[in-house]
Amino acid sequence: MFTIPALLFLGVFVFYPLINNIVYSFQSFTLSSATKEWVGLKNYQTLLSDGVIFTSIMNNIRYAIVSIIIQVGFGLVLAAVLEDVAFRRIAPALRSIYFIPTILSMTVVCLLFEFVYNPQMGLLNSFLEAVGLDGLTKVWLGSKKTAMYSVIAVSQWQSTGYIAMLFIVAIQKIPRDLYEAAEVDGASKITRFFYITVPQVRQMFFVTMILTVSGAFTVFNEPYILTGGGPGTATMVLSLHMYQTGFIKNNMGYASTIAILIFVITAVLSSVQFFSFGKKEEDA
Amino acid sequence: MKTKVKKRRKFGLGEVVWLIILLILAALILYPLFWIIMSSFKDYKGIYGDVWGLPEIWHPENYLTAWNKGISQYFLNSTIVTLATIVGVSLVSTFAAFGVCQMSGRLGNIIFLLCMCGLLLAPQVCVLPLFMLLTKIKIRNTLWAMILPYIAFRLPVSIMMVRAFFVGISKELEEAAIIDGATLLQIYRHIYLPLSKPILATVVVMTAYYGWNEFMFATIFVDSSAIRTIPVGLMVFRDGLMTEWGVVMAGMVIACLPITVLFLFMQKSFVRGMAAGSVKG
16 A cells, blocks of 8 residues: 555656557657557668667767776776775775766756867867867867767766765775785785776676666767757767657657667666676675 | 885885876866856956966856846756655655565565666656656646656665665564554554664655756756756756856856755765665766
8 A cells, every 4th residue: 555656656657658658659740749640660660771870879889888998997996096005094085076076967067068178268178278289179079070079078077986986885895804815915906906806896897887888878968968969960879869859850759769779778788787786685 | 114114015106106196086076166166256258368267356246146047046946846856755765665565475576676667767768758748737847747757767766775774674663563553654654764764864865966966857848947947947047148157157056056065964875875776867
């Protein structure tokens, strides 16, 4: 009886829309149309021949690769360094500093980076000029070559501290005597990192991988705010393509089909995470 | 002598290099934030003339301008939406977690698993049908269009956290209460709720963080300016005030204040919530 409100909420606002979305993906309609026309698999055929889908997926994959390298890879190294005894004094302060961007809203972060990337007076270009690297100044968000990576960089700035924090929590659970024993045996810090830290945090490693990859495949806010997918379709990603198809080109049926594509990708990823999490709980 | 040797071993070349890297990273994060605050006190000329310097003339009135030019309304809307979401999530999730714990056997587990399925679903997937649904039940473009979906999408992770906590509560108190003839509702109110303050704090903090910062639903489900929340409002604000950067940045600072304060006071709940959920906005 106590679970009824929760089930109602989830049913109406989560599961019912999901089922509707599946139905929509076989239909053709606009925001204002009174009836929805069944078109069978036509939307799915469009999906396969849509060049923008390919661009979007490539950009999502770029997002995922950079996020894995920087957030997961570098985040883990960062966490290990922060947990090193050498930095015991300043680690708490640094930890809090690195975590700050996580608590800021995406809009604020994106607006900040608009100022950073601004070609005339942005912080990045004026910094490059100040240190004599005038040749490297660019129209960061306006050029096809740099736009996508500039957008990706914003997410790294915001989320690396968060992932590092997750790793710190995991590292703190490693029994200290493992390190002490290794130190007695004369293992260097780098050896200890690869032979103790990395294997001991592999659960968290897995979790953060899934987290960043599914984050990379659902990213919406950053390109929406910073570039709107442009220049051209240089920074188009799946969810932005879905949004524009549905609400701007007013092709709701096909947009739902794109949503199904996102759903399949993320559902696979998160069920992997979900079941590994469940397993972890049983182990503990 | 011995300690000296040990100290030197602790702080070799590698550590110095890392220290420098760590400090550069800290600067990469702190400087832009410092820059926003500094620029929020400048006028356009102040920013354009000298991007890096401290303000020559301080313009604290930027904050007043930002507040009066719309931020106050967005702030109020965000407060209402966030508070309503917090109340909804806390009530419904503790209720559900309590219910799941009370139910014996399979049914409880099935319901719990069903709730957890919500975790697998990215909000992006539900945006289009939710838009149609909210239009149909005529609450699109109202504050409810944000509050209700927010509650629904925060429930799975909140129920997960609260249930994990409830499972740990000893059954003795409850059994004593049942012997005294207490109803389930009384057990929920007088035993479970008072005991679950720490986990409730975490749920509240995480929900506040989500509700205050959520952008996608807020921008798609609402188009009239009077009911926009702060993240969306800031975008409109920027478009409307192209050159008055100082004022825009004052607005950005105001937008960040509540969650920053919350973080300062409840850092533990924050970190616990983010680690437990491992699901961010």
